[in-house]
Amino acid sequence: MSNEVKQRICGVDFDNTIVSYDDVLASIARQRGLVDASEAGSKRKIRDRIRQLPEGEIEWQKCQALIYGACIDQARLSDGVAEFFHVCAQHGVKVYIISHKTESSRFDAVTNLRQAAMDWMTRQRFFETNGLDLRESDVFFADSRREKASKIARLRCTHFIDDLEETFLEETFPQGTARILYDPARDEPAPARILVMKSWKDICEHLFAAD
Numbered sequence: 001m002s003n004e005v006k007q008r009i010c011g012v013d014f015d016n017t018i019v020s021y022d023d024v025l026a027s028i029a030r031q032r033g034l035v036d037a038s039e040a041g042s043k044r045k046i047r048d049r050i051r052q053l054p055e056g057e058i059e060w061q062k063c064q065a066l067i068y069g070a071c072i073d074q075a076r077l078s079d080g081v082a083e084f085f086h087v088c089a090q091h092g093v094k095v096y097i098i099s100h101k102t103e104s105s106r107f108d109a110v111t112n113l114r115q116a117a118m119d120w121m122t123r124q125r126f127f128e129t130n131g132l133d134l135r136e137s138d139v140f141f142a143d144s145r146r147e148k149a150s151k152i153a154r155l156r157c158t159h160f161i162d163d164l165e166e167t168f169l170e171e172t173f174p175q176g177t178a179r180i181l182y183d184p185a186r187d188e189p190a191p192a193r194i195l196v197m198k199s200w201k202d203i204c205e206h207l208f209a210a211d
Contacts, residue, residue: 008207010088011157013167014099014117016043017182018081021067024074028066034059042185062107069111072120080200085132087204096155097121097139100148100167114141149173161203168194180206 012018021043029035034050050060067075088095103114118139125131140155142148145167152160153174161180162168168179169191179194180203190196197203 008091008158009094009096009156010207011096011098011152011155011160011177013160013162013164013182014097014101015068016163017161018078018097019072019075019117019120020078021075022046023076024067024071025063027074028063028071032059032063034063044185061105065105065107065111068101068113069105069108069116072116073123075120077124078200080204082132084200084204085134087208089133091208093207095134095138096157097134098148098151098155098157098160099139099141100143100145101141102143103141117141145170146172152177159207161197165190165194 015021025043025046026035029046029050034053035046047060047063050056050063053059085095099117101113101117103112105111105113118136121127121134121139126134127136140151142151149167149170149172153172157174157177159178159180160167160173161182163182165181167173168181173179181190181194181196182198182200182203183196184198186196186198195206197206
């Protein structure tokens, strides 16, 4: 194992990167009559359809409040994430979860969205030695994209994985951090210096295949 690999520090986004909301969002959108009963697709595609409706942005925010809060237990771990964490542990690579997530939604003042995320990770065995072996102190939440980018810099992440290219385009995003965009459905080229990966298997192979 090379020293370069041992010295890596991987930061990972939470929503739509580690956790997949595709199925739960489709179910909620159908129940609320926002999409057809047969409608399926990625969270992004359903989001775009909802936003095209009258009052679509408000409806989308209401759906977000549900999937990130009261209905998060129906979300699932993205395929390949567990294997990624295990390989990082085998190589001695430090992993942080860094998420832009407010504590509450204007459409749900009761649910603490950050605690809901932590509870979901607990159920998924993120914090067990025989699970994903992460520490709760390795999880960080930010109130803004700018704060998130600054946290990535302070934690000295050598790589960061996110489903939104806007994270990488934030002016405070550290220049020396490798930018990995997780986007299974993307066909168009990414902006300069952003590497697109369509699966966690591809991310793992990119980071560790040569070691």
